[in-house]
Amino acid sequence: MDGQWDLVISSLQDIYNANEVIQFDDDLNSKRIQFANLSDEQLQNHLTKFQDHMENVKRAHRLLDAVRVNLDTILGYTPPDSSIQPAHKAAKSQSRKNTAPTGMVYWVSQYNPSEGIQNGSEVAYKPRKGGDGEWFQCEVIKIATDGMKFEVRDPEPDELGKTGKIFKCTWKDIILIPSINTPKSLTPNYPAGSKVLARYPETTTFYPAVVIGSKRDGTCRLRFDGEEEVDKETEVPRRLVLPFPMVSSSPAKK
Known part of the structure; x- marks a missing residue:
C-alpha cells in the first residue's frame, strides 16, 4: 500500500x-x-x-x-x-x-489525443536515469492497475539481435503517440512557430523542433534544433510530431 x-x-x-x-x-x-x-x-x-x-x-x-x-x-x-x-x-x-487496465495520459495538449494508453500503444519514452536524456519510441507491454505505472519495450533489437530492452516507468515518463487510425480531427495542424518534439527520419529518437508549416495531408514541415545545415527543412508525418512537454509546475515553496 x-x-x-x-x-x-x-x-x-x-x-x-x-x-x-x-x-x-x-x-x-x-x-x-x-x-x-x-x-x-x-x-x-x-x-x-x-x-x-x-x-x-x-x-x-x-x-x-x-x-x-x-x-x-x-x-x-x-x-x-x-x-x-x-x-x-x-x-x-x-x-x-x-478488464484490461487503461493507462492515464499525463502530457496532454489540444494538438494531441488524450485517450487512454493501452497495451500495444506507441509512446515516446525518456529514461529518468542513464541514457542520453532523449525521448525514443517504445511500445507499451504492461500497465499497472492504477494506470500510472508502465513497462515499455524498445522496438530496436540490441547489438546481438535480441529483443529490445524493457523499461519500467511512470505516466510522467511517456508521451502517447497517436495511432495510425487516429481521426485527423484529434490531431489538428500546429501553428507555425510551435515548439514540438518530433521523431527524426530513419530513427526512433525524438528531438525538439520548430514548426514551419503543414502540408495538406498533415505532414509537418519542421526545423530541428541543432541541425548542422542552416535553415534545413525536414518533413515528418503528423502523428510522429508531439507537443513539446512543457513543465507547468515548479518546486513547491517551503
Missing part, C-alpha cells in the same frame, strides 16, 4: 505546484477586457494564457482522477491473511481482473 500512498501524495503535490505557476481561480480582470479594442498581438497573448489555463485545469482533473483510483485501491485493500472477503468487494475484484 505504500506505493499507492506515495502516488496520492505525489499527485496532490503536483496539483499544488501547478497552481503556484498558473492559478486555477478565474481571472476577473480578463472578464472586463474589451477584446474588440485589442491588437492581434494582445489577443494572441490572451489566447495563449487561456489555453495554458485550460490545460492546467485538465491536468489537475487527471491528477485528481489518479488520487481517486489510488484511494479506492487503498480503501478496498484486504490483508493477505484475510480469508473472508465481502461479496461486493469480491465482485469488484473479479471485474477488475476481467
Whole structure:
C-alpha cells in the first residue's frame, strides 16, 4: 500500500505546484477586457494564457482522477491473511481482473489525443536515469492497475539481435503517440512557430523542433534544433510530431 500512498501524495503535490505557476481561480480582470479594442498581438497573448489555463485545469482533473483510483485501491485493500472477503468487494475484484487496465495520459495538449494508453500503444519514452536524456519510441507491454505505472519495450533489437530492452516507468515518463487510425480531427495542424518534439527520419529518437508549416495531408514541415545545415527543412508525418512537454509546475515553496 505504500506505493499507492506515495502516488496520492505525489499527485496532490503536483496539483499544488501547478497552481503556484498558473492559478486555477478565474481571472476577473480578463472578464472586463474589451477584446474588440485589442491588437492581434494582445489577443494572441490572451489566447495563449487561456489555453495554458485550460490545460492546467485538465491536468489537475487527471491528477485528481489518479488520487481517486489510488484511494479506492487503498480503501478496498484486504490483508493477505484475510480469508473472508465481502461479496461486493469480491465482485469488484473479479471485474477488475476481467478488464484490461487503461493507462492515464499525463502530457496532454489540444494538438494531441488524450485517450487512454493501452497495451500495444506507441509512446515516446525518456529514461529518468542513464541514457542520453532523449525521448525514443517504445511500445507499451504492461500497465499497472492504477494506470500510472508502465513497462515499455524498445522496438530496436540490441547489438546481438535480441529483443529490445524493457523499461519500467511512470505516466510522467511517456508521451502517447497517436495511432495510425487516429481521426485527423484529434490531431489538428500546429501553428507555425510551435515548439514540438518530433521523431527524426530513419530513427526512433525524438528531438525538439520548430514548426514551419503543414502540408495538406498533415505532414509537418519542421526545423530541428541543432541541425548542422542552416535553415534545413525536414518533413515528418503528423502523428510522429508531439507537443513539446512543457513543465507547468515548479518546486513547491517551503
